[in-house]
Amino acid sequence: MSDSADTGFPHRHLLGIEGMLPPAISFLLDLADTYVEQNRAVDKKKSSLRGRTQVNLFFEPSTRTSTSFELAGKRLGADVLNMAVARSSVSKGETLIDTAMTLNAMHPDVLVVRHQDSGAVHLLSQKVGCAVINAGDGSHEHPTQALLDALTIRRRRGRLDGQVVAICGDILHSRVARSNIHLLNTMGACVRVIGPPTLMPRNIEELGVEVHHDMRKGLAGVDIVMMLRLQMERMQGAYVPSLREYFHFYGLDQEKLSLAKPDALIMHPGPMNRGVEIDSTVADDINRSVIREQVEMGVAVRMACLDALTRHLPNVGAPL
Numbered sequence: 001m002s003d004s005a006d007t008g009f010p011h012r013h014l015l016g017i018e019g020m021l022p023p024a025i026s027f028l029l030d031l032a033d034t035y036v037e038q039n040r041a042v043d044k045k046k047s048s049l050r051g052r053t054q055v056n057l058f059f060e061p062s063t064r065t066s067t068s069f070e071l072a073g074k075r076l077g078a079d080v081l082n083m084a085v086a087r088s089s090v091s092k093g094e095t096l097i098d099t100a101m102t103l104n105a106m107h108p109d110v111l112v113v114r115h116q117d118s119g120a121v122h123l124l125s126q127k128v129g130c131a132v133i134n135a136g137d138g139s140h141e142h143p144t145q146a147l148l149d150a151l152t153i154r155r156r157r158g159r160l161d162g163q164v165v166a167i168c169g170d171i172l173h174s175r176v177a178r179s180n181i182h183l184l185n186t187m188g189a190c191v192r193v194i195g196p197p198t199l200m201p202r203n204i205e206e207l208g209v210e211v212h213h214d215m216r217k218g219l220a221g222v223d224i225v226m227m228l229r230l231q232m233e234r235m236q237g238a239y240v241p242s243l244r245e246y247f248h249f250y251g252l253d254q255e256k257l258s259l260a261k262p263d264a265l266i267m268h269p270g271p272m273n274r275g276v277e278i279d280s281t282v283a284d285d286i287n288r289s290v291i292r293e294q295v296e297m298g299v300a301v302r303m304a305c306l307d308a309l310t311r312h313l314p315n316v317g318a319p320l
């Protein structure tokens with residue numbers, strides 16, 4: 001993953017947060033900060049990716065992630081192509097590699113990939129000549145989500161280290177949780193995970209988190225409450241008795257939130273299931289909820305990632 005060129009960012013691809021060092025994370029967040037300002041200006045366009053081709057290859061549905069990657073590429077002046085790939089009956093490995101080789105022949109500079117299988121994006125990165133960004137692979141990693149969450153927290157709180165962050169809900173199926181755990185631990189925050197035993201990965205404490213099954217105890221004194229969606233599409237069988245019961249024990253409402261610090265921030269990567277993992281009064285609380293700010297930070301973070309990775313690319317066309 002390393003590259004010798006000194007661009008301030010030492011990676012050729014962005015496949016996950018695991019293994020990234022604090023300077024690389026801070027580099028991306030600092031760069032993203034500058035794009036937040038640019039995105040609030042009237043002229044939002046730059047030309048640092050002019051001449052570059054970005055292909056967004058999404059094997060799974062997406063709203064925020066795909067639109068923000070598209071906007072990010074366009075604001076940097078790249079030509080952006082969106083490919084929504086329907087699931088095929090061909091075996092997944094073959095489909096993925098065939099698609100990758102076809103796209104590679106068109107000389108893209110960046111491939112942004114979301115895939116339902118953990119590890120698929122890493123595999124693809126070994127087959128193509130361009131930079132690859134993981135936009136979510138199975139329940140493995142979703143690095144740009146963790147970066148945008150970190151940017152949101154850092155801008156609100158001025159720092160990441162020392163923040164106590166509770167990640168709540170369906171931890172088992174969540175690539176958002178995994179990437180956030182790696183990032184927050186690397187940057188010196190303290191992470192608690194809260195959820196029912198059925199939705200908690202085995203040995204999760206080995207990632208350096210405090211595990212809670214009682215939401216009230218887990219939320220006591222935290223700075224940040226990060227809620228996760230129940231990922232029904234990844235569940236085979238019953239992981240929760242009923243949605244009503246789930247909300248009763250693990251849904252964030254004003255009463256459970258009152259156990260966190262009085263100024264604790266509420267986060268959610270979206271899409272939200274209102275009344276399942278979060279109550280509308282909490283999700284829409286203008287003083288505490290930063291859910292819309294997360295979406296805004298998503299564009300800036302993705303611009304920073306595209307910018308940092310394309311600095312490594314050669315400036316002249318290479319033969320296949």
Ligand code: NCD
Pocket residue numbers: 064065136142145175176228229231269270271
């Ligand atoms: C998340 C994802 O796709 O992993 N959403 C997102 O990227 N905004 C979380 C989810 O789907 O619940």
